[in-house]
Amino acid sequence: ENLKYRHQLEQANSELKTNLAVLEQDHQAGLQVQMKMLPVSPMQKSAYIFHHQIVPSVYLSGDFVEYVTVGPDHVVFFMADVSGHGASSAFVTVLMKNLTARMRSDYNRQKDDDILHPAEFLVHANDELLGTGIGKHATIFYAVLDTQNNRLTYSVAGALPVPILIANGEARYLEGQGAPVGLFEETNYQEIVVDLPDKFRIMMFSDGILEVLEQESLAKKEAFLLSEAPKMKADIESVFNGFNVDEDKQYPDDIALLIVDKV
Secondary structure, X not given: OHHHHHHHHHHHHHHHHHHHHHHHHHHHHHHHHHHHHOOOOOEEEOOEEEEEEEEOOOOXXXXXXXXXXXXXXXXXXXXXXXXXXXXXXXXXXXXHHHHHHHHHHHHHHHOOOHHHOHHHHHHHHHHHHHHHOOOOOEEEEEEEEEOOOOEEEEEEEEOOOOOEEEEOOEEEEOOOOOOOEOOOOOOOOOOEEEEOOOOEEEEEEOOHHHHHOOOOOHHHHHHHHHHHHHHOOOOHXXXXXXXXXXXXXXXXXXXXXXXEEEO
16 A cells, blocks of 8 residues: 555655656747847947846846837837736736837838837837736836937836936936836826937836845835945846846846947
């Protein structure tokens, strides 16, 4: 009798190990697909340089960044942070990528310029996410860079921390607020327009960076980010090193970084 139970237990353990190995392979494959969806880093558009990095907390990330040219004079860029982790959160990043591609195609084919209006994009994203019925929401900072006039138009949907604008050795957080997408059926987002300095840097993080910082309160963490950001070089490695982020380490939350540099 004991031998029978032992044999059954060994068989169950063997099946469990096999299933776990298959699951791990699936997650690794999913991560590879997800990383291939991200834009090329760095990307340069005239005097503007875009680069990014994501450190996932698990195999599949709920953080996503995108930047893409729209017409001859605009670059659309955004950072999204989806609630939760794993496959369901990663699915939402695919949805955001697909939405951007469709809206860009609508612009190219039909001259539908919703993609150049941050508030309109966020309304579309909100509708699409609610339509999935999976109970996920996402914080997003969405911006349109007018390279002809050196002007930024953006909207905030719950993003924390908001991006940092660095120019002339000084740094400030961009203003704005709004509800995350995927929570409420009726949403309105404010568009903010900023005439940018001749040379500047925009540095944005997902909220995973706040888990890494040692300061006691959110206010102190945000103040620390703001004080340290101007001291850092524009490359990803220098920024992560400055905030003690190890790209090979697993953290409680995904950490995404997107930098826009005008040189």
